[in-house]
Amino acid sequence: MADLTIPERIPINLVVNGERRALEVVPWTTLLDALRDRLELTGTKKGCDHGQCGACTVLIDGRRVNSCLTLAVMTDGAEITTIEGLARDGALHPLQQAFIDHDAFQCGYCTPGQICSAAGLLAEGRARDADEIRELMSGNLCRCGAYPNIVAAIEQAMSRS
């Protein structure tokens, strides 16, 4: 017989943007909802909520993932980096600066996910030219169609890293 009792909230410990955060979550809380609704880090966006658009992209232990398809309880002990954690000592991350330099957005809704995904791409070190950037950024959709400028911004950050 399935256990139908409501589960207890489960305590988890995260390091979010360098800060230790302890919270209690029900098992079906996604990392995306925990970040936005519990930790008030609303920079990470909920787009499709099905892993198809990439707006929710964050870094877990340095790897880019879709936070909408990640259960918060499964990330216990992990280091999470969101768009709010990329700037250092008041200076924009090179990708943030490059997105401004190249006007790599219009409405801006996909931008936090684009930048976190690009940060993951730079760390992976697999993209060497514009075609490879396009391929390895295909998990991030931009409905405004700012793709040429997004690719140019990432090329700039790549050449300077």
Added chain:
Amino acid sequence: MNNFQYSRASDVADAIRLLAADPGAKLIAGGTNLIDLMKENVERPSRLIDISRLPLRDIEETADGGLRVGALVPNSDLAYHPLIEQRYPLLASAILAGASAQLRNMASVGGNLMQRTRCAYFYDTATPCNKRSPGTGCSAIDGLNRNHAILGTSTSCIATNPSDMSVALAALGALVHIAGPSGQRTIALTDFHRLPEDKPHLDTNLGSGEIITAIELPPHGFARNYSYLKIRDRLSYAFALVSVAAALELEGNAIVEARLALGGVAHKPWRSLEAEAALRGQAATPDHFGRAADLLLQGATARSHNGFKIELARRAVVRALMQAASATPQSQAHKKIA
């Protein structure tokens, strides 16, 4: 998403025990497909058993010169592993043809084998679907079936298996290592997924209490002459209409050994030993490749919207074999088709 209990398995035996204790339980590793299906109310597990921390992340050489890959190795780590890049580039290419960089970082090897069809009716709980709700009927057979299967279908289901990785594994002759309540067993990847027949709710031959622990690659990786060619509606981040894993061993222009598997056309990766046998001993020419494609596609049946797949598959097979023969495999980043 429905409410569910959460357990973290401490080892493989614990995961098997937890599965046995709750018939509504499901294993979760990367979660990329399962969480999505739970949000759609297609999957409603009573409990999720988190196996993501189990020590199944090694890639080890086997005694016979093959590789054993732990079930929890992320797809991206497998595709970029030096031994996979060097010895099994067909597998690396197929993995990189699938999903997005984020999803490949999350998705596990075992989970990739367990992913479910992307048939729109399977996802739509308002429609009949024998795979989701056995006995309710198939909405795709007389519905919008442009993406559906042309081979191995039944009157119950025309869904396709969406995996790219599995197509390459089928061509390479990979094995699947499984643990369960009655011990361990190993089956061929081509016997892991099943055809729908009258039980389309069963995607695989994995028993209810069993868990995938590893896949094993045989020594021969066809590292010189191979190609994974994926045809889809957009150039990246889309499921295949048709995909081909092609691998050849050549002596001069003569084919010594050939492997061929199709994705996007059936309930499982589609491989034909007859088509491969027809290539052995032949010259690597478009005519012979076309003959092999015809044998591979023998019995293909179109529904109202997917008839184009038969000719598309035939041409894709010939193209992929040409790419393999000329050692110019399809690039997954530079999209020009050589």
